[in-house]
Amino acid sequence: MKVLAALGAVLAxxxxxxxxxxxxxxxxxxxxxxxxxxAFDPDQRYSFSGSNALExxxxxxxxxxxxxxxxxxxxxRLFRQNLVGKPVTFTSNRLALIVPKSNPAGIRSVYDLRRxxxxxVIAGAAVPVGGYTRTVLRRMGLSSVLSKVVSQETDVRAxxxxxxxxxxxxxxxxxxxxxxxxxxxxxxxxxxxxxxRVRYEIAVVSSSSKKAAAQAWIKTLLSARGQAALKxxxxxxxxxx
Amino acid sequence: xxxxRFVLAALGAGSAxxxAPWLGSAGAATEDDLAFANFGASTxxxxxxxxxxxxxxxxxxxxxxxxxxxxxxxxxxHAKAQSDLLTSAGDVAPLPEDFDFEWPxxxxxxxxxxxxxxxxxxxxxxxxxxxxxxxxxxxxxxxLYASLxxxxxxxxxxxxxxxxxxxxxxxxxxxxxxxxIERYLG
Numbered sequence: 248m249k250v251l252a253a254l255g256a257v258l259a260x261x262x263x264x265x266x267x268x269x270x271x272x273x274x275x276x277x278x279x280x281x282x283x284x285x286a287f288d289p290d291q292r293y294s295f296s297g298s299n300a301l302e303x304x305x306x307x308x309x310x311x312x313x314x315x316x317x318x319x320x321x322x323x324r325l326f327r328q329n330l331v332g333k334p335v336t337f338t339s340n341r342l343a344l345i346v347p348k349s350n351p352a353g354i355r356s357v358y359d360l361r362r363x364x365x366x367x368v369i370a371g372a373a374v375p376v377g378g379y380t381r382t383v384l385r386r387m388g389l390s391s392v393l394s395k396v397v398s399q400e401t402d403v404r405a406x407x408x409x410x411x412x413x414x415x416x417x418x419x420x421x422x423x424x425x426x427x428x429x430x431x432x433x434x435x436x437x438x439x440x441x442x443x444r445v446r447y448e449i450a451v452v453s454s455s456s457k458k459a460a461a462q463a464w465i466k467t468l469l470s471a472r473g474q475a476a477l478k479x480x481x482x483x484x485x486x487x488x
Numbered sequence: 489x490x491x492x493r494f495v496l497a498a499l500g501a502g503s504a505x506x507x508a509p510w511l512g513s514a515g516a517a518t519e520d521d522l523a524f525a526n527f528g529a530s531t532x533x534x535x536x537x538x539x540x541x542x543x544x545x546x547x548x549x550x551x552x553x554x555x556x557x558x559x560x561x562x563x564x565x566h567a568k569a570q571s572d573l574l575t576s577a578g579d580v581a582p583l584p585e586d587f588d589f590e591w592p593x594x595x596x597x598x599x600x601x602x603x604x605x606x607x608x609x610x611x612x613x614x615x616x617x618x619x620x621x622x623x624x625x626x627x628x629x630x631x632l633y634a635s636l637x638x639x640x641x642x643x644x645x646x647x648x649x650x651x652x653x654x655x656x657x658x659x660x661x662x663x664x665x666x667x668x669i670e671r672y673l674g
Contacts, residue, residue, distance in 0.1 A: 358663045385579070388523030388662070438666045439587055439673035440530030444580070486585040 272461055273310055275301040277317035277375065277447065278402035279340065279421045283480035284315075287473065291464070297374040297402035305330060305452060312455040313464060315447060317403075317421075318375035322448040331450035332458075337469055338482040340445040341422045342379055344435040345410050352416035357383075357437055360392040360417065367395045368406050368415035375445075376403040380419040382443040407432075421445070423481040446485070508572060509628045517577040521629055524620040525570040527662050528636065530582045531613045532567035534672055536560055537589045538606050545596040555646035562639055569632065588674030605672070607648050612668040614640040615660025622659070 271292045276284055281295045294301070294309075298316040302325060305311055314331055316322045322334035346354045352365045360367060370377030377399065384390045400406045403420050410418040411431040425434045449468065451461040467473050474484065517525075539560035543553060571581035595605045617637035624630045637657075644652050660668075 356663065382580075385519060386523060386526045388520045390519055436670075438670055440527055440582065440666065440669075442586070444586060 270457070272312040272457055272464055274313045274315065274464075275305060275309070275311040275452075276313075276315040277301070278404045279317055279376070279424055280315055280447070281404065282427055283423070283477055283482065286480070287468070287476040288464070295402075295404075297370070299373040299375070300401065308454070310454075311452045312457050312461040313449060314452055315449040316375070317445070317447055318378065319446050319448045320378075321375070322450050326450060329453055331452050334448040334450040335465070335469065336446050336485050337449050337465075338447045338474075338477045339485055340447070340482055341442055342376070342383055342419055342437050342445070343422045343425045344417055344437060345407070345420055345425050345428075345432040346417045346435065347410055347413045348431055348433055349413065350416075350433060351413075354417050354435065357387060357389065357435060357441075360395065361389055365392075365395050365416040366397045367392060368398045368400060368409045368418040369393075369396055370403060370406055370419075371399040371401060374400070374402060376406070376419065376421060379443040379445055383419065383437055383441050386441040386443075387438070426481045447482075508569065509631075511572055511576045512628065516626055517573070517629075518625045521620075521624050521626070522574065522577060522579055523662055524616065524624060524629075524633065525573045525577075526579070526582065527616055527666065528613070528620070528633075529567050529570035529574065530587070530673070531609065531616075531665075531669055532563045532570065533582060533584050533587065534589055534669060535606075535609055535613065536563035536567065537584070538591070538609060539563060541591065541596050542602055542606065545602060547596070547599045547602055552646075555643075559643045559646065562643065566636055566639065569636075573629075573632075590672055590674045592671075603647055607644060607652065609669050609672060610640055610644050610647070611657070612660060612665040614644065615658055616662055616665045618657065618659035619661060 271290055273292045273294070274284065275294045277298045278295045284293060294311070298318055298321040301314060302316070302321040305314055305325060314322060314325065319334065319336070322331060325331040326334055344357050346352070352363055354360065354363065354365065369380045372378060372381060381390070384392060397415060398409065400409070403424050406418040407420050407424045407428055409415045411428040425432060449465055451458055451465065455461050539556050543556050543560065548556070574581045591605060594601050596602050614637050617633045617640060620633035621630050621637055624633055641657065
């Protein structure tokens with residue numbers, strides 16, 4: 248009888264442990280990672296949004312296990328406050344200008360934004376892609392086109408959607424987001440010399456109860472398999488890695 | 489600090505301030521000034537990459553190899569001058585790792601192909617420097633860009649010979665020059 252009870256206890260521990268292992272992680276990730284993360288691992292629970300909004304939610308105690316940001320600024324701020332573990336850079340990206348396939352404003356180059364009347368849509372300044380957009384415009388001497396912005400969105404997906412639906416003449420997005428709507432938009436290249444340094448960072452959230460599993464997930468993302476998945480969706484390797 | 493080291497340090501500080509008067513105006517840099525510096529610093533990194541690969545290719549004689557080495561050194565100094573201007577103005581300077589320099593497959597297989605690629609990039613760069621020398625907001629910037637245009641002209645003649653010398657080199661806006669070099673910047 249005692250042996251049976253002991254076996255039962257061991258079984259209970261094992262099944263409990265297995266259940267903990269199989270429970271999905273809650274991953275807060277930049278909106279631009281939506282397609283690739285879902286394809287890479289559909290079994291986890293995701294919350295996609297602007298990295299700045301996710302940072303705020305984690306600071307306010309949101310139950311996330313992992314935070315993947317489109318800009319080091321957001322992860323590093325949380326790291327300095329011990330709200331996440333040490334962030335690691337896991338991929339990079341580039342910006343592009345997109346216009347609807349119909350291209351009603353006749354935009355053929357980024358410089359056309361200055362020359363022609365356009366309805367431009369970009370992300371807000373606090374959103375990583377919004378910050379990167381402003382960097383591109385400053386580097387190219389085109390900040391004056393900010394006066395043509397008709398809408399500032401909360402994440403890159405909203406910018407992409409507005410242009411794809413023809414609600415704006417042009418918008419700045421990541422190359423990876425442009426690929427996702429390639430049938431509805433035309434991509435206009437931004438010169439390499441004007442590209443900002445887009446780096447994605449990921450970290451385990453300090454309040455997570457599944458730190459080991461979260462760490463293992465990040466390790467898989469950094470592995471050849473994870474990097475191949477990112478590459479398939481148009482993300483770039485980390486320069487110098 | 490001993491006297492010799494003190495004198496050397498003072499000389500170093502003095503030469504830095506004489507050599508880079510444009511840094512004193514960095515706070516007044518306009519957006520167009522920063523665009524010139526961003527384009528120039530990035531393209532100089534590309535030029536330096538060209539010279540490094542051209543030297544490795546070993547397709548030319550000793551005299552031209554010497555010119556390639558001088559060109560590589562000049563490109564490094566030019567990139568640094570403009571990077572310093574950018575950082576002094578609170579901007580982020582480009583780094584070599586920001587680019588995947590892409591030279592067409594046969595660029596470093598023959599001397600003719602190598603020189604043609606180098607001259608194409610240098611002419612685009614000089615064109616922008618000429619425009620910057622006329623358009624930059626501060627006199628110290630205009631002097632800087634006039635110097636850079638002169639230096640790049642020397643490199644063009646060193647690579648292309650007397651036939652590469654032009655009586656009136658064409659000034660270019662950044663957009664046109666950008667189109668000319670974009671294929672190499674990756």
